[in-house]
Amino acid sequence: MRDWEERFTSFLKARGLTFTRERKTILEAIFATHDHFDVDSLHEDLKKRGERISVATIYRLIPLLVESGMIRQAVSRAGHPTYEHLFGHLPHHHLICVRCGRVAEFREERIEKILDGVCEREGFSPIEYRLGVRAVCSTCRREEKK
Amino acid sequence: MRDWEERFTSFLKARGLTFTRERKTILEAIFATHDHFDVDSLHEDLKKRGERISVATIYRLIPLLVESGMIRQAVSRAGHPTYEHLFGHLPHHHLICVRCGRVAEFREERIEKILDGVCEREGFSPIEYRLGVRAVCSTCRREEKK
DNA sequence: ATTGCGATTGTTAATCAATCGCAATATACG
DNA sequence: CGTATATTGCGATTGATTAACAATCGCAAT
Known part of the structure; x- marks a missing residue:
């Protein structure tokens, strides 16, 4: 099972x-x-x-x-x-192409460390970090040039 | 005007x-x-x-x-x-309390630097970084303890 | 195997936010 | 002013989600 x-x-x-x-x-x-x-x-x-x-x-x-x-x-x-x-x-974040909607995933522990610090400073107990990068992927960028 | x-x-x-x-x-x-x-x-x-x-x-x-x-x-x-x-x-990110919905804002340039690197690695041209931290704020945490 | 009861299902109808179509108004500009 | 176009509000419509309901299913106790 x-x-x-x-x-x-x-x-x-x-x-x-x-x-x-x-x-x-x-x-x-x-x-x-x-x-x-x-x-x-x-x-x-x-x-x-x-x-x-x-x-x-x-x-x-x-x-x-x-x-x-x-x-x-x-x-x-x-x-x-x-x-x-x-x-x-694993916990991960997203790169989203605003043109084609393709989603790539990445992981960056350095960011989580920084955010732990931010939460402490602001008095929040973190549950989850959600990071979305809006961007244009290489394929769409080539398209746009035409 | x-x-x-x-x-x-x-x-x-x-x-x-x-x-x-x-x-x-x-x-x-x-x-x-x-x-x-x-x-x-x-x-x-x-x-x-x-x-x-x-x-x-x-x-x-x-x-x-x-x-x-x-x-x-x-x-x-x-x-x-x-x-x-x-x-x-200024560009900023959000801490969202999942209990009361309160939103706090913060700014962290170190994160943007790291993300620039991620985008380059993955071949994306960044437009915007969206970071939302789901968390519990100090007030709600006190409530929960009761 | 059978029974009984609450959970589950598909169907249909209801709800809700978001969008559209249109007639009436407002605005820009000669 | 007067025409052309954009804009507005209303009410109807759409599309996604939820609720109601009656028929079935799953499972534990016979």
Whole structure:
């Protein structure tokens, strides 16, 4: 059994909820890639897999996944929430191309150190650092020159 | 004439648009404080000032303000876009209390230096760095202890 | 295997913010 | 002034999310 499966099952059990076929199927789709997703892309994914799961079920599952720490809301340029799963992912930040929407990830511990200091100075206890760099990627930059 | 007024007027003129009484009134409300705002809070503000401007007008103005660089979308914990104006504001980042929603601002040039390096490494041309620290503020931490 | 109960599901209807279409006004400019 | 164009507010519309509900499912105790 994959670790995410085990972890989510026990999260559900602790609340008297059940790990159904639908929930398992949705999780499989989520963990099949490291791509960011939203309700719609996930629904499409499921269709491609020949699954007919209603969007309502997806909407209902997402808060549970967030609470259990399986996924989190990601940065994006879209006007609606997108998510990313948190297994096999170290904490990281994002470079977002404002033209094509491509997202690259990076990690920089020096920044976290600095931010720890900022939080202390301001009297905040940090939970999470979210860093999004809006930029233009090399491909789009070449395009623009034309 | 305030600089934001002049700047927005010329932006509009360059596009054959006009600086109307409504647009001026909305801008005044926006620049009257340094608080973040959304369409609804702005509409409320205008009501308090005795102005009856429809939300549609606000919705139509916002993209113009963003394009002209007068405001930008801000980080927030709300599920819909919020904005902040960019006059008399140095570039800065946000500490957001996840309990009470309080936002504190800070500035850290060391971080920008590091990010310049990251962008170069990844082949991105940076436009803007957005850093949001999700945290619990000192007041809320005291509350939680009880 | 069966039962019973609460959780879960898909469908449909309701909600809500955001956008659009249009007729009435306002504005710029000759 | 008078015309052309931009702007406004209203109300209708859209699209995404949530709620209500009746039918089914999962699971633990028979």
